[in-house]
Amino acid sequence: MTDRPLKVLIAKPGLDGHDRGAKVLARGLRDEGFEVVYTGLRQTPDMIVTAALQEDVDVVGMSILSGAHMTLVPRVLDLLRARGMGDVLVTVGGIIPDDDVEQLRVAGVAGVFGPGTTIREVADFIRANATPREA
Amino acid sequence: MTDLAGSPAERAAALADASRAGDRRALARLLTAVENHTAVAEQALRRLYPLAGGAHLVGITGPPGAGKSTLVAALIAHLRAAGRTVAVVAVDPSSPITGGALLGDRVRMQGYAQDDGVFIRSMASRGHAGGLAATSTSAAAVLDAAGFDIVLLETVGTGQSEVEVAAAADTTVVLEAPEMGDEVQAIKAGLLEVADIIVVNKGDRPGAQRTAAQLRAMLAPAGEVHGDRPPAKRPDVLITTAVSGDGVPELVAALDRHRAAGATEATPAARRARAAAQVRAVLVERLWHRLASPALTGETDAALEGVARHDIDPYTAADALLAALGREETP
Ligand SMILES: Nc1nc2c(ncn2[C@@H]2O[C@H](COP(=O)(O)OP(=O)(O)O)[C@@H](O)[C@H]2O)c(=O)[nH]1
Numbered sequence A: 001m002t003d004r005p006l007k008v009l010i011a012k013p014g015l016d017g018h019d020r021g022a023k024v025l026a027r028g029l030r031d032e033g034f035e036v037v038y039t040g041l042r043q044t045p046d047m048i049v050t051a052a053l054q055e056d057v058d059v060v061g062m063s064i065l066s067g068a069h070m071t072l073v074p075r076v077l078d079l080l081r082a083r084g085m086g087d088v089l090v091t092v093g094g095i096i097p098d099d100d101v102e103q104l105r106v107a108g109v110a111g112v113f114g115p116g117t118t119i120r121e122v123a124d125f126i127r128a129n130a131t132p133r134e135a
Numbered sequence B: 001m002t003d004l005a006g007s008p009a010e011r012a013a014a015l016a017d018a019s020r021a022g023d024r025r026a027l028a029r030l031l032t033a034v035e036n037h038t039a040v041a042e043q044a045l046r047r048l049y050p051l052a053g054g055a056h057l058v059g060i061t062g063p064p065g066a067g068k069s070t071l072v073a074a075l076i077a078h079l080r081a082a083g084r085t086v087a088v089v090a091v092d093p094s095s096p097i098t099g100g101a102l103l104g105d106r107v108r109m110q111g112y113a114q115d116d117g118v119f120i121r122s123m124a125s126r127g128h129a130g131g132l133a134a135t136s137t138s139a140a141a142v143l144d145a146a147g148f149d150i151v152l153l154e155t156v157g158t159g160q161s162e163v164e165v166a167a168a169a170d171t172t173v174v175l176e177a178p179e180m181g182d183e184v185q186a187i188k189a190g191l192l193e194v195a196d197i198i199v200v201n202k203g204d205r206p207g208a209q210r211t212a213a214q215l216r217a218m219l220a221p222a223g224e225v226h227g228d229r230p231p232a233k234r235p236d237v238l239i240t241t242a243v244s245g246d247g248v249p250e251l252v253a254a255l256d257r258h259r260a261a262g263a264t265e266a267t268p269a270a271r272r273a274r275a276a277a278q279v280r281a282v283l284v285e286r287l288w289h290r291l292a293s294p295a296l297t298g299e300t301d302a303a304l305e306g307v308a309r310h311d312i313d314p315y316t317a318a319d320a321l322l323a324a325l326g327r328e329e330t331p
């Protein structure tokens, strides 16, 4: 079946306690037709990857405002690969300096979204780049 | 990770065997196949179904916000402390317009990322008319065959198909929260009929005792059982506080009692009902498939057209198509 919705995990790693943006994104992507798993605040890389694995998602989106993206995101990417999920599309949203953006891309992040990115833009990016998994 | 090459039957065998051997990635993939009704899922279920049946399948339903997910988390904590493994399938509704869904139940079930004895899967209802129960019971069968002791199925008790999911479990728990008003929400939703156990959650809130008393009074038999109707089941009414874990040991004991009581029947009624729902769903799917085959699609289209134009009624059309299927079988 090819018309099944893409499944997206929205995670909020790190210690900052604001998840309003992540929740708005999760709801917005639902309204764009995705099946969105929302995991809540203060997710460790291990929690994110375990959830991604159990949920068999096509996309992992992380919203990071704490500035800890350079430690958290590579760790998530490593764990995804180690657990056989290297093919999952990974996106990061937050305030991320240009140099870091480049490094994150090299590390394997497909999309980096800065402030002001619309939900429609994120949705279009996912639709254009994610491949729904078949078993 | 299991190789995804090969025919559907080969992939199914690989995924099924790996799932049984504890490969969580394979298990997750198999559940995706089950949700998508693929050929791989069918082949895998053929292999796994005979190996399932050992798990206790528990449905948990009730109005949104009653505390189902929080209670599931409290149950996980209690069951894990007792050394029992737990799988969760949490179903949330899909939007009928966009097909999207927000699956937020995991938020309440944190802390088991390192624990292989817990597996949590969210599922969108995808508007399967009547098929949701079949999909989620197939998912439960896969988790059962993968060796989990208990499979918890959380659904929102507002839609008919979601209630059917919970009702198809070995034990159905209907959750209620103390009401501000006089009326208990579960009554409105018609949920009490499917309950084996009723739980008033948020026991820390005023009114929990009163709500429980109301429910017990409602469930008390109004005099003698008369006529040939079987005596209605009299569910236990318990009070829990999911956020603190109060009442959860008592709930687990009630679940175990209910399961033990069912085990004395040759085939528990809930399992018969579940089997009927599963086989019916497959039959309907198969019949539609055959009616869409090259040999019959013309006749099927004509019948549907006729009904659409009100030239013939749906009963006549169905009889004609059944006759066509019969002719096809005996050339
Ligand atoms: N006071 C109190 N709040 C609870 C209890 N159980 C759940 N809640 C809260 O009720 C809200 C809804 O809980 P959730 O588990 O998501 O409900 P669900 O929609 O039925 O799955 C959350 O804010 C919970 O923290 C409880 O026992 N006592």
Ligand SMILES: [Mg+2]
Residues within 6 Å of the ligand: B068, B069, B070, B104, B105, B154
């Ligand atoms: Mg819930």
